[in-house]
Each structure stands twice: as C-alpha cells, then as structure tokens.
Amino acid sequence: MIAVVALPVAARAVAPTFSIDYVVTIGRRDPGRAHVRWLLAGIDEIEAMRLVFRDERTTRVTGTGTLVWHDRTLLWTPGGPYAHLAYTVAIDRRRPPGAHFDSHAEGDWVATRALHLFPEINVRFRPGTVAAKSRARLVFRLPRGWRVAAAARRLADETFAVEEPAKRFDRPRGWFLLGRIARHSRLIAGLPVTVAVAPGSALDARRLLRLYARTVPLLVSVLGPPPPRLLVVSAPDPMWHGGLSGEDSFFVNGHIPLRSADKTSTYLHELFHVWQPFRPKADGRWISEGLAEYYSLALQHRAGRLSDRSFARGIRLFARYGRWGVDLSRTRQPAALNNSAPLVMYWIDREIRRVTDGHRTLDDAVRSLADERARLSTASFLRAVNRTANRDFTPLFRRHVYRGERPPVAMIRAGN
Known part of the structure; x- marks a missing residue:
C-alpha cells in the first residue's frame, strides 16, 4: 500500500x-x-x-x-x-x-x-x-x-x-x-536609533537622543509607524554644511547645533524627511520642505523644549526671511522653501483650528496623506486640507501658495 x-x-x-x-x-x-x-x-x-x-x-x-x-x-x-x-x-x-x-x-x-x-x-x-x-x-x-x-x-x-x-x-x-567612530544607540517609541559620530564632530549624541525621546513619540501621531531604523551620521568639515537625507538615515555636519538661531532643528527636519511615507512631485517640494521645517519648530514646542515666546519668534523669522511674491509650487529658491513654505504651513494649521473650533489640525491632514502613501502634489495636499477642515481652502492657497502673499504677521502670536 x-x-x-x-x-x-x-x-x-x-x-x-x-x-x-x-x-x-x-x-x-x-x-x-x-x-x-x-x-x-x-x-x-x-x-x-x-x-x-x-x-x-x-x-x-x-x-x-x-x-x-x-x-x-x-x-x-x-x-x-x-x-x-x-x-x-x-x-x-x-x-x-x-x-x-x-x-x-x-x-x-x-x-x-x-x-x-x-x-x-x-x-x-x-x-x-x-x-x-x-x-x-x-x-x-x-x-x-x-x-x-x-x-x-x-x-x-x-x-x-x-x-x-x-x-x-x-x-x-x-x-x-x-x-574610529563613536556609536550611540537607543530604542525610542519602537524606533531603533543609532547616532554615529566621526572624530572632530561637535555633536553631543546623548543630547540628540534626549531630544528624540521627547519628539519621536509625537511624530508617530503625525506620520504613523516609524521606519524600521534610523541612522544619524555626524562628521565635521570639509563635509557639506547642512543636512542630507537618505533611506532610513541622514547626515548632518557636526558643527550644526541641535537648535539653530531661528529656533528650528536640522535634526528634526531631516528626521521628518526620512520618516515621511510620501514622495513629492515636482510641484510638491514646497509641501515636503515646508512641513519638515514647520514641524522641526512645532515638535520642540509641543515637547516642552521651546517656550511660547521662542515658538512665536521662530514663526516671525519665517515671515521676515521668506521670499514672497513667488509661486511656491514652482519656485526652487531656498528662502521660499525654507521660510515662506513653513510660514504658510503654520497659517494653514491656524486656519484649520479656527474653522473647526480646535477639533482638527494640520496633523490630521498630514496623517491622511501618510495613510494614502501616494505621490505628493499641491492638488493632493489641498484635497487633504479641505477634507480635514470640511471647508474649501482654495482661496487661501490662491493667495499664499500661488501668488505668494505673506500671511498677516500681526496676527501671529505665541502658542501652537
């Protein structure tokens, strides 16, 4: 048988x-x-x-x-x-x-x-x-x-x-x-973080890990589950004077402080880029850069690492050093992407809170984009904002995104 x-x-x-x-x-x-x-x-x-x-x-x-x-x-x-x-x-x-x-x-x-x-x-x-x-x-x-x-x-x-x-x-x-490098590792809100420091870098890795311990859990609520790991590479001159993001990793020059003079943080900006599950189209770069820079300020404030006064000063500096009168969806000018765009993000957040009596925020719009995991464009961002606020934000986008008008700085006050 x-x-x-x-x-x-x-x-x-x-x-x-x-x-x-x-x-x-x-x-x-x-x-x-x-x-x-x-x-x-x-x-x-x-x-x-x-x-x-x-x-x-x-x-x-x-x-x-x-x-x-x-x-x-x-x-x-x-x-x-x-x-x-x-x-x-x-x-x-x-x-x-x-x-x-x-x-x-x-x-x-x-x-x-x-x-x-x-x-x-x-x-x-x-x-x-x-x-x-x-x-x-x-x-x-x-x-x-x-x-x-x-x-x-x-x-x-x-x-x-x-x-x-x-x-x-x-x-x-x-x-x-x-x-001959130093490696510092820590698990933060489910994200394995390694900070690698080359000889000559001035980065205090332990301070950076403490900053992430306060801010990474907040970013989970905005962008969803973290990447499988994060590597932060720090090296001194003659490396690039700035931050450069890669897959599950980014580089920042070792002489850049955790918090810059304008109160933003390159380490939070690049973390946002590594984490974001959406890729910008040609007309979506201002959104990606604006969100990363705005949240590099806002996350510090929410985590109690930045006072109301310092947060408001950072917003006013966006207004002062922005490039206005240009179409944000088309420009590649650094002043527009690094200052004008984050100020517009602040203004969108403020208006969503106002029309929903504080029940919805920019976080909700970003979270919906993260859930979609689609290519990011000005049109898809506007749709996400409209759904979040249950209002048509086209007039606001026409004024502040396409015509590049500066939001009224006089109405900016402390608080987030």
Missing part, C-alpha cells in the same frame, strides 16, 4: 533564491578609495544587468561574462550561475556649488552613502523563469580598530543584511560612517 501525501501549495511552490555579497574594502594606506566586489551565486534566472554609474569616480571595472560600455552605462551579462564584479571608487565627491563634500574620506574616517559606492542597478530576468528573490549581505573589510555604522540590520560586526522587500534584487541603501 502506497500512501500519497499532498503537500500544501505554498510548500511546493517556494520561490527560488540567489545570493549576493557586496564586499567593500577600505585600506589603511589609502582610505580615499573603496574596492568593491560583488559575489553572486545561483543566478540562473538572471540574463543581464544594466548598471548606471553616476560619475567618473569609478575605475578598474572587471567581471565574469561580458561587459559592454555605453558612456557610463555598463551592460553586464554574467554568463553563468556564479559570477563576480569588481571596481574601485574614489570616495571624495564635492557637492556643488561650494568646496564641501557629500562623500569624503579622512585618515581615520569615511562618510559616504550607498549611491556613491554602488551604481543604479536594473536587472533583466530570463523570460519564463520562476520569480526569484535575492538574499543579500553587505560586508565591510576595514583597517584594524575601525568600526562601521550603516542603515541596515546588523548580522555581525562588519556584516549587514540588505533588504528591499518590494524588489527581487536587493541593493544597499542609505548612509555609512566608517572609521
């Missing part, structure tokens, strides 16, 4: 996997160059890859199979189930228009991000093959005494899991800080 056991469909149809190790080697004698090697195994389903290198910093590209170049685009046909690709990257990259860097190596530290070490990757799978998914790791090989901080799940001291659930070919993302 023969017994036939029928396995569940899920057990019979497990999608195949292939492995990728991204190995980044930094030498003590020449920390300004990263030697990158990809090791792939079980890639029978992959026919070819199109790799787009962003600039001329990548040299000495070699690999198995065939490599065909078109300007800075490489068509790589691995030619077998086991393959490797190797290249060298000059880490330093100046960020226009000044002399500062958004990727830089010193003798005892390196601050960079994945997009500066890895090309844009487009994979062509063989027709008719079963959908395969990668299992990827990021491995650093560093000089003795160096440490690493990355926006990824740590598997070992210098090894991280590379996870992109929505994609079949996982690739590294976010910021990295390597070297």
Whole structure:
C-alpha cells in the first residue's frame, strides 16, 4: 500500500533564491578609495544587468561574462550561475556649488552613502523563469580598530543584511560612517536609533537622543509607524554644511547645533524627511520642505523644549526671511522653501483650528496623506486640507501658495 501525501501549495511552490555579497574594502594606506566586489551565486534566472554609474569616480571595472560600455552605462551579462564584479571608487565627491563634500574620506574616517559606492542597478530576468528573490549581505573589510555604522540590520560586526522587500534584487541603501567612530544607540517609541559620530564632530549624541525621546513619540501621531531604523551620521568639515537625507538615515555636519538661531532643528527636519511615507512631485517640494521645517519648530514646542515666546519668534523669522511674491509650487529658491513654505504651513494649521473650533489640525491632514502613501502634489495636499477642515481652502492657497502673499504677521502670536 502506497500512501500519497499532498503537500500544501505554498510548500511546493517556494520561490527560488540567489545570493549576493557586496564586499567593500577600505585600506589603511589609502582610505580615499573603496574596492568593491560583488559575489553572486545561483543566478540562473538572471540574463543581464544594466548598471548606471553616476560619475567618473569609478575605475578598474572587471567581471565574469561580458561587459559592454555605453558612456557610463555598463551592460553586464554574467554568463553563468556564479559570477563576480569588481571596481574601485574614489570616495571624495564635492557637492556643488561650494568646496564641501557629500562623500569624503579622512585618515581615520569615511562618510559616504550607498549611491556613491554602488551604481543604479536594473536587472533583466530570463523570460519564463520562476520569480526569484535575492538574499543579500553587505560586508565591510576595514583597517584594524575601525568600526562601521550603516542603515541596515546588523548580522555581525562588519556584516549587514540588505533588504528591499518590494524588489527581487536587493541593493544597499542609505548612509555609512566608517572609521574610529563613536556609536550611540537607543530604542525610542519602537524606533531603533543609532547616532554615529566621526572624530572632530561637535555633536553631543546623548543630547540628540534626549531630544528624540521627547519628539519621536509625537511624530508617530503625525506620520504613523516609524521606519524600521534610523541612522544619524555626524562628521565635521570639509563635509557639506547642512543636512542630507537618505533611506532610513541622514547626515548632518557636526558643527550644526541641535537648535539653530531661528529656533528650528536640522535634526528634526531631516528626521521628518526620512520618516515621511510620501514622495513629492515636482510641484510638491514646497509641501515636503515646508512641513519638515514647520514641524522641526512645532515638535520642540509641543515637547516642552521651546517656550511660547521662542515658538512665536521662530514663526516671525519665517515671515521676515521668506521670499514672497513667488509661486511656491514652482519656485526652487531656498528662502521660499525654507521660510515662506513653513510660514504658510503654520497659517494653514491656524486656519484649520479656527474653522473647526480646535477639533482638527494640520496633523490630521498630514496623517491622511501618510495613510494614502501616494505621490505628493499641491492638488493632493489641498484635497487633504479641505477634507480635514470640511471647508474649501482654495482661496487661501490662491493667495499664499500661488501668488505668494505673506500671511498677516500681526496676527501671529505665541502658542501652537
């Protein structure tokens, strides 16, 4: 008698996997160059890859199979189930228009991000093959005494899991800080936070973690569940004088204080960008920047870290230094995005509170946008505000967004 056991469909149809190790080697004698090697195994389903290198910093590209170049685009046909690709990257990259860097190596530290070490990757799978998914790791090989901080799940001291659930070919993302660095970690409202500090940075990581302990729980109520992790990278000059956000991570120059002279916080501004689940369209940049800057002020006030008087002063400074008479949905002028836009956000918040007798706020409109997880535009933001207030805010948008009229500063008072 023969017994036939029928396995569940899920057990019979497990999608195949292939492995990728991204190995980044930094030498003590020449920390300004990263030697990158990809090791792939079980890639029978992959026919070819199109790799787009962003600039001329990548040299000495070699690999198995065939490599065909078109300007800075490489068509790589691995030619077998086991393959490797190797290249060298000059880490330093100046960020226009000044002399500062958004990727830089010193003798005892390196601050960079994945997009500066890895090309844009487009994979062509063989027709008719079963959908395969990668299992990827990021491995650093560093000089003795160096440490690493990355926006990824740590598997070992210098090894991280590379996870992109929505994609079949996982690739590294976010910021990295390597070297003789300090790492400070804390779990805040379900968000694992790591602050990585390079030698020479003036950032007080413990003060930053205390600020986040008061403000991160408040941001949960605005933007919803936090990202899986947060890495804050702090490094001194000659790095970029400002903040730069990446996937689950951001960089801020180590000489920027937790609170700027105008009472806003770059560390809260960049946190908002990392957390926000919506991406702005071309006419939505003013919304993204305006929300991030306004909440960098408002969250401090709500957390009791900023007095009513200081909050009101910050709002008045938005008015003083804004660029008025321009269409916020079209402009790219810093004064309009960094000052005019957050003042308009304050005014929208104030008007929502007024017409709803304090029952609804700007938070409710932002939360609805976060729930939608759609591309952010001026039209979608106006719809969210209208739903929140149960009023038509088109006249307000026409005056203060499209015509760029300054809200009446005389009516701005302390309180939020």
